[in-house]
Each structure stands twice: as structure tokens, then as C-alpha cells.
Amino acid sequence: MTLIDTLAQAALPDDALGPSRRRQIERLRQVGLPDSRTEGWRHTSLRALGARAFALRADADPAPDLSAEIQARLLAAPQRIVFLNGCLRTEWSTLTGLEDGLRIDPTLAESLLDTADTPVLAAANLALAEHGVQIDVAAGRQIVEPLQVFFIGATTAQDLASHVRIRLRLHAGAALTLIEVHLASTATRHFDNVFVDAQVAEQAALTHLRTTAANPGGSSYQFTRYQLLQQARVTSFAVTPGLGLERHDTSVLLDGKSAAYVGGGVLALAGRAHADVQVRVQHRAGETRSQLIWRGLAADRARASFTGSLIVAAGADGADARLSAKNLLLSAHAEINCQPVLEINADEVKAAHGATVGSLDAQALFYLRSRGIDAETARSMLMRAFAMEALAVLEDATMRADLESALEQLLNIGTAAA
Numbered sequence: 462m463t464l465i466d467t468l469a470q471a472a473l474p475d476d477a478l479g480p481s482r483r484r485q486i487e488r489l490r491q492v493g494l495p496d497s498r499t500e501g502w503r504h505t506s507l508r509a510l511g512a513r514a515f516a517l518r519a520d521a522d523p524a525p526d527l528s529a530e531i532q533a534r535l536l537a538a539p540q541r542i543v544f545l546n547g548c549l550r551t552e553w554s555t556l557t558g559l560e561d562g563l564r565i566d567p568t569l570a571e572s573l574l575d576t577a578d579t580p581v582l583a584a585a586n587l588a589l590a591e592h593g594v595q596i597d598v599a600a601g602r603q604i605v606e607p608l609q610v611f612f613i614g615a616t617t618a619q620d621l622a623s624h625v626r627i628r629l630r631l632h633a634g635a636a637l638t639l640i641e642v643h644l645a646s647t648a649t650r651h652f653d654n655v656f657v658d659a660q661v662a663e664q665a666a667l668t669h670l671r672t673t674a675a676n677p678g679g680s681s682y683q684f685t686r687y688q689l690l691q692q693a694r695v696t697s698f699a700v701t702p703g704l705g706l707e708r709h710d711t712s713v714l715l716d717g718k719s720a721a722y723v724g725g726g727v728l729a730l731a732g733r734a735h736a737d738v739q740v741r742v743q744h745r746a747g748e749t750r751s752q753l754i755w756r757g758l759a760a761d762r763a764r765a766s767f768t769g770s771l772i773v774a775a776g777a778d779g780a781d782a783r784l785s786a787k788n789l790l791l792s793a794h795a796e797i798n799c800q801p802v803l804e805i806n807a808d809e810v811k812a813a814h815g816a817t818v819g820s821l822d823a824q825a826l827f828y829l830r831s832r833g834i835d836a837e838t839a840r841s842m843l844m845r846a847f848a849m850e851a852l853a854v855l856e857d858a859t860m861r862a863d864l865e866s867a868l869e870q871l872l873n874i875g876t877a878a879a
Contacts, residue, residue, distance in 0.1 A: 464511045485588035492581050504766040504798045505708055505737040510680050515622035525615040527646055538609040542594055545613050547623020549592045562602025566595040583684035586624045586656040593626030600632035607638040614645040622652045631665035641671040650678040657685040661693040668696045672867050675702040683709045691717030699726035700867050703734030713742040715749035725754040725854035730763035731874035737766040744773040744780040756851045757788035759795035760874040770802035777807045784814040844872050
């Protein structure tokens with residue numbers, strides 16, 4: 462069966478969420494997978510993915526032996542949630558003994574919500590997710606140790622389509638750092654569908670970091686939604702090397718006065734990797750603020766796409782919306798598509814956007830070469846400086862250092878002279 466057949470004909474979990482699940486499956490049957498005619502999907506084709514056959518469950522598969530590197534990363538995270546091929550592994554997770562005020566509930570009750578604007582692939586997640594967690598931070602609690610969520614892929618007898626749901630709620634005045642880590646213990650051809658739904662209450666603060674390991678055969682879709690109430694703050698950052706096919710949609714709802722969202726990321730793609738990032742920020746209350754800083758690099762035959770949309774609704778007077786998206790083509794065969802969107806329906810608004818696609822500065826390369834630096838090192842230095850600009854969204858020096866380390870491992874792409 463094709464992917465759409467697998468999803469549409471799936472036996473739904475027998476639980477209290479049955480009516481909601483059935484509505485989403487019916488929508489999936491009627492709408493089907495997005496194609497080039499679907500708004501926002503011009504640069505990403507699901508034709509090859511949609512023609513493939515997938516199994517939906519891996520519960521019966523024995524847990525693989527994890528590499529020493531992955532085991533070390535798990536042990537180094539005192540507060541962690543671990544999913545293996547889309548299944549929650551409670552024996553590897555720390556669901557108890559957490560910092561005071563942090564609670565993790567490994568159920569999906571009350572976490573699957575029907576919303577009219579949910580993308581169709583996210584609707585498939587709403588229908589089929591059997592594994593997920595609800596994360597709750599009590600009012601006024603400042604959680605010191607980051608909570609890390611590991612998504613680990615491992616080879617199975619059949620390629621899998623997994624659906625994981627994370628519901629996050631920060632109550633008034635709470636603070637949390639959430640770190641998503643996507644890893645492959647072996648090269649896989651799975652399709653991962655992740656939905657992260659976060660509500661950040663009055664004066665609460667969320668920092669959300671996401672790193673992905675390169676996996677040329679893998680495919681991934683993620684929908685992340687943030688709802689910010691009055692004076693809430695969210696900072697997000699993603700490091701993306703791209704998979705065989707990767708799409709990440711982010712929806713930011715600035716629903717409270719003086720709410721603020723700062724988002725950034727780096728796309729560093731090589732080989733035939735494909736990544737499509739769409740960020741849509743809706744200013745729906747007055748004096749809200751958003752800032753997007755993204756950098757993209759594509760080498761070989763990689764394809765990157767970024768769309769940043771800043772929407773200021775009527776009545777959201779005093780909003781401040783800013784976008785910077787710069788991109789470097791490191792090969793004649795690479796492709797980068799970048800689209801800024803700015804829509805203003807309010808008064809006294811500050812807004813600015815800039816988007817560029819270019820190549821490494823020839824004069825800067827010449828200058829470095831004239832100082833005795835070889836061509837490969839010179840290109841690497843310029844690429845590093847370019848990518849690190851996006852880290853300006855992060856105020857925490859330790860987080861910046863950790864992400865700099867992750868970026869360093871990716872920025873050897875395109876270092877040979879083009």
C-alpha cells in the first residue's frame with residue numbers, strides 16, 4: 462500500500478479520542494497528501510514518499526543495541542524522554558524524580574485538539590498518534606536543567622511511518638528549556654511525523670532547541686505550534702542538515718499583549734538532502750514582537766527552501782516584526798528558495814524583512830588567500846562566520862556554545878573549491 466493508503470486505512474487506537482481521530486482520518490481521505498498546487502508546497506514534492514509502503518507500528522520489534530555514543534548522550538541528560546522508532550521507551554526515560562514543578566504524563570488524553578488550520582500531515586498525526594507525552598510546568602517554577610527529548614531511529618524489517626505527539630504547557634511565570642534531539646542509530650528509511658503543541662501562559666518563558674542528524678534515506682514532517690499569552694516569551698532555534706526529505710512547519714500565535722517570539726536556525730545541506738522550513742508568525746495582540754534570523758547553506762545537489770511569514774492582524778497596534786533570511790549557494794547544482802512574506806493590517810507597526818541568495822564573497826576569499834590561508838580553510842572560515850550570525854537569537858552563552866559545536870560538525874560542506 463502507498464503511504465496515503467496506509468494512513469487512511471489504518472486501524473485507529475481504541476481510546477477516548479476515537480471521534481477526533483475518525484474526523485482527522487476522514488479529512489485525510491478527502492484531501493490527500495499536499496502537492497505542488499497546495500499553498501506552501503511548491504518546492505517540496507511528496508510524490509515519491511507517497512508511493513512508498515510503510516508499516517505503522519514497531520512495538521513488537523526488539524530494542525536494538527544503541528551505539529556507545531547514543532548511550533552516552535542519554536546518560537548525560539538527567540531529565541529526558543526517549544522515543545525509539547516513534548515508541549516511547551519508558552525504561553530509557555526519566556518520567557519521575559524530576560525537578561519540582563515539572564511533570565511528564567505519558568498519555569495522550571486531552572492532548573489531541575481539533576483545529577481548522579492544522580495541516581493535513583499534522584491531521585494524520587492527530588489521528589494515528591499512539592505514543593506521546595504531556596509536559597506540564599507549574600506556575601512560577603523555573604526549571605533549571607533542560608528537558609531533552611530524543612527521537613532515535615533504528616532499522617526494522619519494514620520501513621515505518623511513526624506519529625508522536627508532544628503537548629507542552631507552561632503555566633504563568635514558569636520557565637523551561639526543551640531540547641529536541643533527532644538521531645539515527647543506523648541509516649533508516651522511516652517516515653517520522655511529530656507534532657509539538659506548546660501553550661505558554663502569562664509571563665512564562667520557553668526556550669526550544671532542535672537538532673537533527675543527517676540521514677540521506679530518512680523522511681520527516683514536523684508541525685510545531687506555539688501559543689503565547691500576555692508577556693510570554695518563546696525562543697527557538699534549529700540546526701538542520703536535511704534528510705532525504707524534511708519539512709518543518711512552525712505556527713506562532715502571539716495572542717497576548719507584549720508577547721515576544723524570537724526564532725532562528727541554520728540549514729546546512731549537502732549531497733541530495735532536501736529541507737523545507739516554513740515559519741508563520743501571527744501578531745494577534747498589541748505590542749507583540751517577533752524576530753526571525755535564518756541562514757541557509759546548500760552544497761552539491763541539495764535543495765533548501767525557507768518561507769518566513771509575518772502577519773500583523775487588525776488591532777495588533779504597536780507590533781514589531783522583523784525577518785532576516787540569508788542564504789549561500791556552495792555549488793552550481795544546489796538550489797535555495799527563500800520567500801519573505803509581510804502582511805500588515807494594523808497601525809503604528811514596525812516591520813522589516815530582508816532575504817538574499819548568493820555565493821561566498823570573492824573579495825573576502827581573495828583577502829584570506831592573500832594572507833596565506835589555503836582555499837579550503839578560507840571557505841570554511843567564511844561559511845562559519847555566516848552561519849553563526851543566526852545564533853544571535855540566543856542570549857544564553859552555554860546554549861550558543863553547544864549549538865556552535867553542533868554547527869561545526871556540519872560546516873565542512875562545500876569547503877572544496879566550487
